[in-house]
Structure formats: C-alpha cells, structure tokens
Amino acid sequence: MDRRYQVFLSSTYEDLKEERLEVMKARLELDCFPCGMEYFPAANEDQWAYIRDLIDQCDYYIVVIGGRYGSTDSSGISFTQKEYEYAVSLGVPVIAFVHSAPDTIATGKTDKNALAKAKLDEFKTLVQTQLCKGWSNAHELGAVVSRSLTQLIKRTPRPGWVRADSLASAEASQEILRLRHLVDQQQEKIDHLKLKSPEGAEGLAQGAELFELEFNITLSARARSYNDPDRYIKKQASACHSWDSIYAAFAPYLLVENRENTIKTGIGRMLRDAHQHEILKSQKEYDLGSLAITEKSLQTIIVQFSALGYIELSTSQEERKVVRMAKLTPLGHKYLLTVTAIKTNTDVRKISSTKTSSQPAKHA
Structure with a gap:
C-alpha cells in the first residue's frame, strides 16, 4: 500500500530561508508532506499548543541548526529546542543537521549575544547525542536531507498516510481484525519472554x-x-x-x-x-x-x-x-x-496515616 509521510522541519527562520526551501524540495521529492512554521496560522490561539499538535501527527522530525539559537519562550528556551525535545519525548524518529563550518557563516546570520551563543553550543551538544549530520551550504543540506531521510524511513517504518480508496473492504477488515487479535496474543507471549532474564544470568x-x-x-x-x-x-x-x-x-x-x-x-x-x-x-x-x-x-x-x-x-x-x-x-x-x-518511606507513611486518623471529627 502506497504511503506518504508527514515530516516536521524545525529551525530558526530568517537566517535559514534558503536552506528551509531546499529541505522542503527534498521532502516533496520523496513524496513526503512538509510541515513547519510556514504553515502556522495567524490566529490568536496558543501557538505552542498548535505546534505540539502538528508534531503529534508527524511521522518524522528534522531539525536544522545554523548560527542562531532563535527566539525563546518565557523560560529562555528557544522554540527550536523546545520542539526538538518534545519530538524526542514522543519517540518520533529524529534526525539533526548541524552546520559543519560555523566560522564561515555570514555575520548577519549568527548570534552576537554571548548568552545566545552559549545556549546554541549547548543545544548542538544535545542534538549530537542523537542521529546527526553535517552541512555547509543550502544545496549540500538538501542532498544530505534527501539521503538521510530515505535511510531513516527504511530503517524506522512509521504509519504514514494512505488514500481512503486504498482501504480494505468490510469483509477483509473483519479478517484483518481476527488476525490482529491472534497477533496480539502472540505478542503478549513474546513481551513476557522479553522480561525474563537470560539463562545463566543469576x-x-x-x-x-x-x-x-x-x-x-x-x-x-x-x-x-x-x-x-x-x-x-x-x-x-x-x-x-x-x-x-x-x-x-x-x-x-x-x-x-x-x-x-x-x-x-x-x-x-x-x-x-x-x-x-x-x-x-x-x-x-x-x-x-x-x-x-x-x-x-x-x-x-x-x-x-x-x-x-x-x-x-x-x-x-x-x-x-x-x-x-x-x-x-x-x-x-x-x-x-x-x-x-x-x-x-513506609515509616513516614504509617506516622502520617496515624496522625490523619487521630484527628477529632468535626461536626457542623
């Protein structure tokens, strides 16, 4: 069954417009649905709630890091980092692309504030603990995103989206449900075995x-x-x-x-x-x-x-x-x-319970 995947792109915006366009082309060439800040509505709803909802629906997540940390929320965390950490917490397959030659980035596209630079370095260190690739220009970024996303989709299959007219008939659906029930029963047995220590571990x-x-x-x-x-x-x-x-x-x-x-x-x-x-x-x-x-x-x-x-x-x-x-x-x-x-602490719990039960009853 032909599937298409929704891929979320997270990055700073003004300094990476050309790079974001290359990543969008790469996603479209792979028949993926692009998703990112370009599609955020101008409505007065809570923007972060809207972003979370988009990431919830995505199959894969891409973060691109250049020379800026980006705008921050009230706690001082950039929205790019906030989106990244949320995607990781959901278990969405994540791939990061970090500029491999930061000294060559134009001055107007880098942070001048020392605090922002320090936070950017910390963010880079964080994303480099996961799957991470390097890039030095927009054209190279588009190519490495295309190759990496292809490998990620192959290595980590996701539900994706299918056309409604590709769905099975009612009879076939009933048979699928019956077989799914059998599969679930076998999976329960497998999961139980996975929680047993290997022979000789004792x-x-x-x-x-x-x-x-x-x-x-x-x-x-x-x-x-x-x-x-x-x-x-x-x-x-x-x-x-x-x-x-x-x-x-x-x-x-x-x-x-x-x-x-x-x-x-x-x-x-x-x-x-x-x-x-x-x-x-x-x-x-x-x-x-x-x-x-x-x-x-x-x-x-x-x-x-x-x-x-x-x-x-x-x-x-x-x-x-x-x-x-x-x-x-x-x-x-x-x-x-x-x-x-x-x-x-069972002793503390017993003392707390005793104190609660010994309180005199109050009458209206």
Whole structure:
C-alpha cells in the first residue's frame, strides 16, 4: 500500500530561508508532506499548543541548526529546542543537521549575544547525542536531507498516510481484525519472554556487588598558561562502585537508541560527582579537566549488561563510518525503574496515616 509521510522541519527562520526551501524540495521529492512554521496560522490561539499538535501527527522530525539559537519562550528556551525535545519525548524518529563550518557563516546570520551563543553550543551538544549530520551550504543540506531521510524511513517504518480508496473492504477488515487479535496474543507471549532474564544470568555479578572502575584523569594548573606543556597532569585511578550505581549512571540515556559512547559519558559524570573533591584535595592549585573510564572498563561494563539482558547493541551508518549504537531492552527498562525509582518511606507513611486518623471529627 502506497504511503506518504508527514515530516516536521524545525529551525530558526530568517537566517535559514534558503536552506528551509531546499529541505522542503527534498521532502516533496520523496513524496513526503512538509510541515513547519510556514504553515502556522495567524490566529490568536496558543501557538505552542498548535505546534505540539502538528508534531503529534508527524511521522518524522528534522531539525536544522545554523548560527542562531532563535527566539525563546518565557523560560529562555528557544522554540527550536523546545520542539526538538518534545519530538524526542514522543519517540518520533529524529534526525539533526548541524552546520559543519560555523566560522564561515555570514555575520548577519549568527548570534552576537554571548548568552545566545552559549545556549546554541549547548543545544548542538544535545542534538549530537542523537542521529546527526553535517552541512555547509543550502544545496549540500538538501542532498544530505534527501539521503538521510530515505535511510531513516527504511530503517524506522512509521504509519504514514494512505488514500481512503486504498482501504480494505468490510469483509477483509473483519479478517484483518481476527488476525490482529491472534497477533496480539502472540505478542503478549513474546513481551513476557522479553522480561525474563537470560539463562545463566543469576550467576553473573550484578546488583550491589562492587566492580573496580579504572579511569583516566587530566588536571590543569590554574597559574600556568594554556601553551605551557607543564600545565597538565595526567594520571590513572580506580574506584569501586556497585553494578546498580553504574547502571543508573548511563541507563536513562538509553531509553531511546543512542551512541554507545553515551555509556562512557554517563559513567564519567558519576565518577566526577563522586570523586572530584577527593581528587582535588591534595591538588589545590589544579582544576579537574577531564575524567573518563578506560576502554577496558567500558567494554567490560558493556559485555556485563549485555549478558544480563539489559542492553542491546547495533550499528548505524553515519558520514561514511559505522557508529556503534545501544539501547535498553524491555528487561533493562524494567530494571532501570527498579534501580532509580524513588521508594516510599513506609515509616513516614504509617506516622502520617496515624496522625490523619487521630484527628477529632468535626461536626457542623
């Protein structure tokens, strides 16, 4: 059945008019329905509510980032970033296109405000944790969008839209419903099996058991210049952390498929928070530059949680290179809730209940 897909384009507007036109052409050439700010009504309704509704109906989402952060809402977040985060929260397949040579962008098309520049850099860092491509001019952008969207549609099928006269007859629909019911029953059995631990997992280290993480530290001396070769000190260290604390450090970032390097980044944040004070206690003239687990520790962790059935690995083709990807399995998602969800304090609950029940009754 012939399907067409609705694709939402998010970007700043005035500085990217030519680029938006190329992206629109790319979507039309792929028989997709373009959707973006060009189609926002001038009515006095809540614009953000209207944008959310459009993204809800879209099959795919594209964000293009040039040299501007864009107009912001009352909280200081640009509408481009707000749209991006909303699409990700819905699980809409997202692909980002970031200008690969920002220094070549015309001055009139870049932010002059330091705060806006900083927010733009933070936004770029955020989108680069997902599927991301580079571009340097409008023509190149149109070409890379066309290729990338074709691959995304093939790799991540969506419901799309079909002509009404292509729908099945009433008799065929009844048969489809019957078969769908059988499929749903089988799917329930499959989903149940997905939540079972792999055979032999009970014999693997996990939970509160400790694992020694090895990591590399770079310290920088505040009193020395950046060009001074003696400014930096590099050293290795190790620390023991439970498998649960390690899992909680990176698993929330794998609720949707993400680059394998996200695991390393999450654990690095945990180690920095846990050991920064201790590291700098005897190095008062230094700042902590970087802290990252070794490749050996990283691969051990990946193997361990794969064996436990919590994560699954795959590959993705990006910019002529193969990128390793990771995401939580259904079992891994369930275990993440067990590890990170806040538990109730039963003693406090009992006291609260006692106080409530002991209040004297009030009479009119």
